[in-house]
Amino acid sequence: MDVRVRFAPSPTGFFHIGSARTALFNWLYARHTGGKFILRIEDTDKERNSEEYLKVIYDSLKWLGMDWDEGPGVGGNYGPYLQSQRGDIYTRYVNKLLSEGKAYEKDGATWLRLEGERYTEYDDYAKAEVEKVKAAPVVIEDIIRGHVERAEDRDFVIVRSNGEPVFHLVNVIDDIEMGITHVIRGEDHLSNTSKHVLIFQALGAPVPQFAHMPLILKDPAVGKGKMSKRDKGALIEEYQTRGFLPEAVRNFLCLLGWSPKDDREKMDIAEVIRMFELTDIMKGSARFDEKKMLHLNSAYLRALPVEEFVAGAKPVLAKAGLDFAIYDEAALADALKLVQEKIFVYDDLPGYAGFFFTENYAIDEKAREKIGKKDDIPGRIAKLIPALEALNDWTDEAIQNCLHKLGESNGEKPYAFFGVLRLAVCGSGGGPELHPILRILGKERVMKRLRAFAS
RNA sequence: GGCCCCAUCGUCUAGGGGACCAGGACGUCGCGUUCUCAUCGCGAAGACUGGGGUUCGAAUCCCCAUGGGGCUGCCA
Incomplete structure (x- = not known):
């Protein structure tokens, strides 16, 4: 039958x-x-x-x-x-x-x-x-x-x-x-x-x-009993709005109460279909673990061809009021490629790479404080401006050389100016590689940001 | 209260009488890579709920306790 x-x-x-x-x-x-x-x-x-x-x-x-x-x-x-x-x-x-x-x-x-x-x-x-x-x-x-x-x-x-x-x-x-x-x-x-x-x-x-x-229970840190619609992560809608990939959510769900019995986790759905048996379903209830869900999603995000990653990123950027149209497709892909391997969900994008798309990026005050403790921020900016201004060849290598020379001429490490420069141009204390960021932003915008940051 | 279900690291799980001083993944911590970081690499800590049986031998089988969950509606 x-x-x-x-x-x-x-x-x-x-x-x-x-x-x-x-x-x-x-x-x-x-x-x-x-x-x-x-x-x-x-x-x-x-x-x-x-x-x-x-x-x-x-x-x-x-x-x-x-x-x-x-x-x-x-x-x-x-x-x-x-x-x-x-x-x-x-x-x-x-x-x-x-x-x-x-x-x-x-x-x-x-x-x-x-x-x-x-x-x-x-x-x-x-x-x-x-x-x-x-x-x-x-x-x-x-x-x-x-x-x-x-x-x-x-x-x-x-x-x-x-x-x-x-x-x-x-x-x-x-x-x-x-x-x-x-x-x-x-x-x-x-x-x-x-x-x-x-x-x-x-x-x-x-x-x-x-x-x-078995039922899906609340994370013990959150409370007792089965997951209710008010709990974080309980509604599929949330995954849609936060920019999870459906394949990742589905994969995560497959693994909640069922397992392929080997060490695989990121699995093609066709393979799950092939292996799935009702008799292999767990008896004990499972607890929802958002961290693991995020991890799986980041794995799916990383595996995406850049064009698909870009296509998925566009609506998120638009929703955050970030104008990605200032770049052509190639430059946009270039910029997003830098962050594709770092974020967990599309929702992380505006906070992590927003500076690419707006001049109104926020300066992370904590990072400023931390950098300010060991660096003379205004002093370094004052040296960075003429050095970069003098640079005509705006490529990764040229930028890197310029920065290294600047650091060494000051009797310091080649990367002595990186932290301050990143803070001024990106607003953050961390992020993707700096040279490509500067290259993609373009000399004009970088100089503008440095001057604005100085004042 | 009654009835039913369940029980391996903090979490998801592998294991189904000897291969287990219990394997993997997330998370955590440490180290490394890196200008930095939220990535990446390496490493560490971390569990068979307890007590009785059965057996030469139990994480694995049985019983009890404990703990967790569900149902107990003229909701679905």
């Missing part, structure tokens, strides 16, 4: 990193097995339904390079793929349960009836006397977790008194209708699975295979 998996998010207006990973593992499994990856929107809760919100889901999946074989936008033979349009189907199934006596109505809602001896007990959590059922435990052979048993002990609502079917019901009905073979989802659903299995059985439908993946 062909594998059919689904990702079933509900439109909330944001896309959580945990959802992204759940989607990814479903997608990987479908691609690995040659099965189908289905996108289904769980928008039964009317509060959570708007075009805007749906777009967030589609855009995030596309950004991360996950394409769906059936679902909104692409169609398929098992639609509609929006739960809000499937009301008739649910009604049909509920009527079946009702007519077979497997469900009943009470307080205006529809309840699934559990099989077993009934008794009354005080429930500490509900703080009330409730009717319970000694039902046989539901057995789940989870692909990741193995044998799990859990007994439901109360009838539960499947249709609310306002007529809306609840999540557990629609989720199961859709999985039946769409022929889902493997339910791959977060461990937070593990306890719900007993309800789901009971519904599958009441409906006389085959139960799919389950694979409950």
Whole structure:
């Protein structure tokens, strides 16, 4: 039987990193097995339904390079793929349960009836006397977790008194209708699975295979519990706006709970697809580590051909109000090449290389203080100006020679003037190689900056 | 409270009875390269949660404890 998996998010207006990973593992499994990856929107809760919100889901999946074989936008033979349009189907199934006596109505809602001896007990959590059922435990052979048993002990609502079917019901009905073979989802659903299995059985439908993946927890430094949408790094949107490469984010997500079992980390997605197995997924939950994410991203950034790096940099520079159009393509590539190997995300660009594009670069006061301690800043500037002014051949070598001579003529090291010069021209105490920076900026701008810095 | 799941360096992980005084990566620290730095190179510190079993032998299997997580809604 062909594998059919689904990702079933509900439109909330944001896309959580945990959802992204759940989607990814479903997608990987479908691609690995040659099965189908289905996108289904769980928008039964009317509060959570708007075009805007749906777009967030589609855009995030596309950004991360996950394409769906059936679902909104692409169609398929098992639609509609929006739960809000499937009301008739649910009604049909509920009527079946009702007519077979497997469900009943009470307080205006529809309840699934559990099989077993009934008794009354005080429930500490509900703080009330409730009717319970000694039902046989539901057995789940989870692909990741193995044998799990859990007994439901109360009838539960499947249709609310306002007529809306609840999540557990629609989720199961859709999985039946769409022929889902493997339910791959977060461990937070593990306890719900007993309800789901009971519904599958009441409906006389085959139960799919389950694979409950570990959750992504907060960085312990940040707090306890699973990552919430308010935590740094929790939303895919954040990676988009900070200028992460989608391939890097996706790669990082692959490695959170799954491993190729060798020392590889930066992996081509085709290779991940080839190796991916549900049985290799970790049982223990993972913690989000932003530093590692940044590291991976920098590796991807470095591996980019310069033209692509430049193309990716442009919107970031533009957004920061930096005018890259003052350079032609070749010069722009020249400048950005210097920083490509140094930054972690595109977002670092304005702060690290902004001086290339504006005369309003900030002077790092800390660096000024540090340099000022051992260097006579105004004195060095006063010597730098005539020396560079006299330079007609504005090449890396010529600039370097000039600076070296200047240092040595002063009875110092060849690079004695570098720190002050960098501070004046770039505003910072560190950065890429100095000669190419000066060359790219051009003599005119360098001289202008030196004079401005002197006054 | 009840039920369910989980447990190797700070973090992500390799390991699945002898190959492990536990390997890799991020981070940290040190050194080197460099005019500088946020890159790069080299090196170091750093873990089998605890206690009982089983076994000739346990990080690996079992039990208990502890710790973490989840569910317990007419949310999804």
